[in-house]
Amino acid sequence: MCCTQFFRPVCIFDSGIGGINLLVACARMCPHTDFIYFADNFNVPYGSLPPERIRENVFAVFERIATFDPASAIVACNTATAVCIDDLRKKYTFPIVGIQPAVRQGIKVAGKCLVLATPATANSPSFARLCRLYGQGRVEVVAPPFLASYIEDNIFSYPDIDIAAQLPACSPGSVVLGCTHYVFAEEQIKNFYLCPVFDGILGTADHLKLLLSTEPTFGFRKRKIAFLGGDFQKNEKVFRLLVGKSGTI
Ligand code: DGL
Numbered sequence: 010m011c012c013t014q015f016f017r018p019v020c021i022f023d024s025g026i027g028g029i030n031l032l033v034a035c036a037r038m039c040p041h042t043d044f045i046y047f048a049d050n051f052n053v054p055y056g057s058l059p060p061e062r063i064r065e066n067v068f069a070v071f072e073r074i075a076t077f078d079p080a081s082a083i084v085a086c087n088t089a090t091a092v093c094i095d096d097l098r099k100k101y102t103f104p105i106v107g108i109q110p111a112v113r114q115g116i117k118v119a120g121k122c123l124v125l126a127t128p129a130t131a132n133s134p135s136f137a138r139l140c141r142l143y144g145q146g147r148v149e150v151v152a153p154p155f156l157a158s159y160i161e162d163n164i165f166s167y168p169d170i171d172i173a174a175q176l177p178a179c180s181p182g183s184v185v186l187g188c189t190h191y192v193f194a195e196e197q198i199k200n201f202y203l204c205p206v207f208d209g210i211l212g213t214a215d216h217l218k219l220l221l222s223t224e225p226t227f228g229f230r231k232r233k234i235a236f237l238g239g240d241f242q243k244n245e246k247v248f249r250l251l252v253g254k255s256g257t258i
Pocket of ligand 1: 023024025027028052053054055056057085086087088089127130157158187188189190
């Protein structure tokens with residue numbers, strides 16, 4: 010694929026399908042922007058890899074992203090944000106937005122919250138910092154070790170996938186989804202805990218919109234959305250599924 014087919018696209022990256030939730034929200038909020046979705050599906054779950062491996066994989070994808078002269082890149086993966094967003098921002102000059110667990114919202118609404126994250130996010134210094142800043146000592150974090158790969162592997166059986174066995178038994182005031190893969194199971198998680206659930210998707214898409222507000226737009230041309238890297242055909246199919254479910258982009 011040639012980079013001149015795109016006009017300063019926004020490149021969205023996740024290990025696998027999780028970030029497609031964010032792609033859909035961003036595409037709706039920024040109707041004239043070109044998007045390229047990059048994933049690394051064959052290396053999911055990132056959350057079970059050591060930080061050095063995650064960093065290596067993410068930088069390999071970003072080398073490719075940089076060739077598209079993006080208006081911005083979004084790390085739609087809480088795990089990659091936690092492990093290496095600071096290093097990415099040091100290396101690349103384009104703006105990089107990262108999704109992070111919405112701890113602040115979870116605490117604000119309920120006073121205490123359960124964060125469901127990946128093991129790598131849960132063990133990261135950056136998540137510890139987030140909890141110190143906004144958690145007021147009221148955050149419980151649980152990292153179900155197989156949940157992200159289960160969702161990645163069974164997405165086309167949705168909604169008949171049963172994740173209840175992987176959820177910790179407790180009564181949280183709110184639940185924060187600290188992994189974009191878990192967003193696919195948001196309804197089930199809500200029904201399981203019967204409390205508000207936050208995913209950070211709209212907040213991150215809002216951030217992008219603000220960032221792009223000074224970029225020129227070209228409303229007269231049909232914008233492009235493309236999928237590269239990993240199992241790009243699967244990613245496109247998941248995108249079509251999500252868009253088909255809730256109207257057009
Ligand atoms: N979707 C990614 C996140 O938000 C992680 C999934 C994985 O472990 O690969 O953390």
